[in-house]
Amino acid sequence: MKFPDLNFKSFKEQVDKTLQVKPMSTDQLENMLILMAVERIGRHEPEWTFAAARFYLQRLYRLSAEFRKSPGYGGFYQLIASLVQKGIYDSVLLEVYSREEIDFLEKIIEPEKDELFTYIGLLTMAERYLAKTQEGDFAELPQERFMIIAMTLMANEPKEKRMDFIREAYWALSNLYMTVATPTLSNAGKSYGQLSSCFIDTVDDDLRSIYDSNTDISTLSKNGGGIGVYLGKIRSRGSDIKGFKGISSGVIPWMKQLNNTAVSVDQLGQRQGAIAVYLDVWHKDIFAFLDAKLNNGDERQRTHDLFTGVCIPDVFMEQVEKRENWYLFDPHEVRKVMGFSLEDHFDEQEGSGSFREKYWACVNHPNLSREVVPAIEIFKSIMVSQLETGTPYMFYRDTVNRFNANHHKGMIYCSNLCTEITQNMSPTVLEEETVADGKIIISKKPGDFVVCNLSSISLAKTMMDDVLERVVNIQVRMLDNVIDLNQIPVLQAQITNQNYRGIGLGTFGWHHLLALKGIKWESEEAVEYCDSLYEEIAYLTIKASQHLAREKGAYPYFQESDWATGEYFRKRAYVSEKWVSLREEVKQDGIRNGYLMAVAPNSSTSILAGSTASIDPIFRLEYSEEKKDYRIPVTAPDLSPDTTWYYKTAYNIEQHWSIKQNARRQKHIDQSISFNFYVKNNIKAKSLLELHFDAWKSGLKTTYYIRSTSGQELEECESCHS
Numbered sequence: 001m002k003f004p005d006l007n008f009k010s011f012k013e014q015v016d017k018t019l020q021v022k023p024m025s026t027d028q029l030e031n032m033l034i035l036m037a038v039e040r041i042g043r044h045e046p047e048w049t050f051a052a053a054r055f056y057l058q059r060l061y062r063l064s065a066e067f068r069k070s071p072g073y074g075g076f077y078q079l080i081a082s083l084v085q086k087g088i089y090d091s092v093l094l095e096v097y098s099r100e101e102i103d104f105l106e107k108i109i110e111p112e113k114d115e116l117f118t119y120i121g122l123l124t125m126a127e128r129y130l131a132k133t134q135e136g137d138f139a140e141l142p143q144e145r146f147m148i149i150a151m152t153l154m155a156n157e158p159k160e161k162r163m164d165f166i167r168e169a170y171w172a173l174s175n176l177y178m179t180v181a182t183p184t185l186s187n188a189g190k191s192y193g194q195l196s197s198c199f200i201d202t203v204d205d206d207l208r209s210i211y212d213s214n215t216d217i218s219t220l221s222k223n224g225g226g227i228g229v230y231l232g233k234i235r236s237r238g239s240d241i242k243g244f245k246g247i248s249s250g251v252i253p254w255m256k257q258l259n260n261t262a263v264s265v266d267q268l269g270q271r272q273g274a275i276a277v278y279l280d281v282w283h284k285d286i287f288a289f290l291d292a293k294l295n296n297g298d299e300r301q302r303t304h305d306l307f308t309g310v311c312i313p314d315v316f317m318e319q320v321e322k323r324e325n326w327y328l329f330d331p332h333e334v335r336k337v338m339g340f341s342l343e344d345h346f347d348e349q350e351g352s353g354s355f356r357e358k359y360w361a362c363v364n365h366p367n368l369s370r371e372v373v374p375a376i377e378i379f380k381s382i383m384v385s386q387l388e389t390g391t392p393y394m395f396y397r398d399t400v401n402r403f404n405a406n407h408h409k410g411m412i413y414c415s416n417l418c419t420e421i422t423q424n425m426s427p428t429v430l431e432e433e434t435v436a437d438g439k440i441i442i443s444k445k446p447g448d449f450v451v452c453n454l455s456s457i458s459l460a461k462t463m464m465d466d467v468l469e470r471v472v473n474i475q476v477r478m479l480d481n482v483i484d485l486n487q488i489p490v491l492q493a494q495i496t497n498q499n500y501r502g503i504g505l506g507t508f509g510w511h512h513l514l515a516l517k518g519i520k521w522e523s524e525e526a527v528e529y530c531d532s533l534y535e536e537i538a539y540l541t542i543k544a545s546q547h548l549a550r551e552k553g554a555y556p557y558f559q560e561s562d563w564a565t566g567e568y569f570r571k572r573a574y575v576s577e578k579w580v581s582l583r584e585e586v587k588q589d590g591i592r593n594g595y596l597m598a599v600a601p602n603s604s605t606s607i608l609a610g611s612t613a614s615i616d617p618i619f620r621l622e623y624s625e626e627k628k629d630y631r632i633p634v635t636a637p638d639l640s641p642d643t644t645w646y647y648k649t650a651y652n653i654e655q656h657w658s659i660k661q662n663a664r665r666q667k668h669i670d671q672s673i674s675f676n677f678y679v680k681n682n683i684k685a686k687s688l689l690e691l692h693f694d695a696w697k698s699g700l701k702t703t704y705y706i707r708s709t710s711g712q713e714l715e716e717c718e719s720c721h722s
Helices: 008-021 026-039 048-068 076-085 092-096 099-108 111-116 119-129 142-153 159-174 182-187 207-222 252-264 286-291 314-321 331-338 354-364 375-389 397-402 459-464 468-485 491-500 510-517 524-552 567-571 577-589 603-608 655-668 685-697
Strands: 178-180 198-202 226-230 275-280 307-312 325-328 371-374 393-396 429-436 439-445 450-452 454-458 504-508 622-626 631-635 677-679 706-708
Touching: 008 026, 026 048, 026 119, 026 631, 048 076, 048 111, 048 119, 048 631, 076 092, 076 099, 076 142, 092 142, 099 142, 099 159, 111 142, 119 142, 119 182, 119 603, 119 631, 142 159, 142 182, 142 468, 159 178, 159 468, 178 182, 178 468, 178 603, 182 603, 198 207, 207 226, 207 252, 207 429, 207 491, 252 275, 252 286, 275 286, 275 393, 286 307, 286 375, 314 325, 314 354, 314 375, 314 685, 325 354, 325 375, 331 354, 371 375, 375 685, 375 706, 393 397, 393 685, 450 491, 454 459, 454 468, 454 603, 459 468, 459 510, 468 504, 468 524, 504 524, 510 524, 524 577, 524 655, 567 577, 655 677, 655 685, 677 685
Parallel strands: 198 226, 226 275, 275 307, 307 393, 454 504, 677 706
Antiparallel strands: 178 454, 198 450, 325 371, 429 439, 622 631
């Protein structure tokens, strides 16, 4: 990459002047060159980020040479053998691949692809993802990390096709056309960690289930997973236990336990665990739940380190809109008196269905206790918490379940830590615990413990280079292979992963793409383009999974699913000739993955790939990434006099336009989308309420953070960055 517009003459003069004053070591000189280039990064000369990256790259090559014994790339087989011997790489790499194959793959590696990185992207890659020795020395280089990922994900492919698949996966990764999720990016090929992004557990209303869930959650958190937890089955405060009235302490004490788990069991020593808990808006503990992250009040009732989400049925939103009453129940009492679990139902059609029938039956039952509150008061508490803490997330349960392609096999109670995953859930139940031959034998009925396997397309690079179909085809294969390669330490999650073979193909760089195409965010053109683009992504993703099913077989629960019956296509009004043809092909061949698409936050990996995060607008035209001892200037990608006009910043965008876009996008995404609201700190309650109503009425399944200008920087789960 050349830099014809940068003033290198001035840069060189400054370097020469500095060196005349004080001689420097190689390390000092490298640092000086990097910092001098970094200081010049700004909206008027954003290309200095690539110059800084080039200087840093030379330093990275030198540092890795201390382990490799030669600078730069070369000796790929020796690198693998050395890192296997040190216990950093998994020995399977040498068991599956021959010396000849590894030497062949070394020739495919393109060192010049390192020049695609921005400075912050290369620094992120080096500090977070490249393999290092136990002493902290750099061993891998960026293109080798991409090649190791490709080799790992294609290890079980037929030997006669494997090299071609590896070449294709490396092509997609090295060109930054796509990124894999943080756990895959970091752990592929290594002897530790797992490859999936995050998980969702359902806690049963049983003491053993509560503690077993905590154990499972801590196990996954230790291995780098973010966790979503549904608490809606747990009895409320004041409920009876074994017939003794008023004994239960409700959900808050169990949230306190999870809060302690999040703090004490960190993610591979890199950051504390990340756990989101969800509760139904009809649960008697809802007010205490909504207050749990607030900075005032009784600290004994606070769980500051958890993230919260509220599960909302349509009928609640209707009651809020009409300013009518809402009724709160204890789920344990509902089961005991009514003979059913309210959370196990949803409205099959808009405005009617089994949830509201069951809900009003509870309201009208004379023997069922309840609390009556104005519905708007609950929503006020939701908004107060959102403006102070960014949460709770919103989970529109009826919309989610109406569009669940696998409703024949279960229910979706909540989403995950980043609100993009919606898959069937159920609690794991202890059936029997016996002693035999001096051993304790535990028998459990495994529930659906959701697993998220994520990766994302870089929209700007992929669309501008016109390689979308090629990228999606290899990406779906890579994601599907994660399912079989992963050894998840919680067995019910392993079983669920195999039964549904769920993946989450997502995107990032939406604002980047709009800027390159000269499309304003707040325009019908952007809305229409969003609709057509995501329809095309959906079509290619479904087709790729159908081709995999023809090759490897459909997922076990395919029969009677919406994929099998064709309902998936009818619900989305896919009636064009190509869609009808694909519907028939899916009926005939099946589909490999029961869940296919999900748009994650991917803020870390979008930085690595030099683009904008997820489907979000940019935060600022230029900002600084805070490091321990210094700041790194970062500008909007491909910033120029032409693109500047199309980079309107998040807090200056009318959020209803973002909802319009996302409504079109959501139609084509079978799961959900990490969708943030950006609001000013002086927003009126009425305006925020209108945004929520617009989102619900527009058919959004979930919303993520309320990002307020007065709020602190909101921390996200890196596991879901894909």
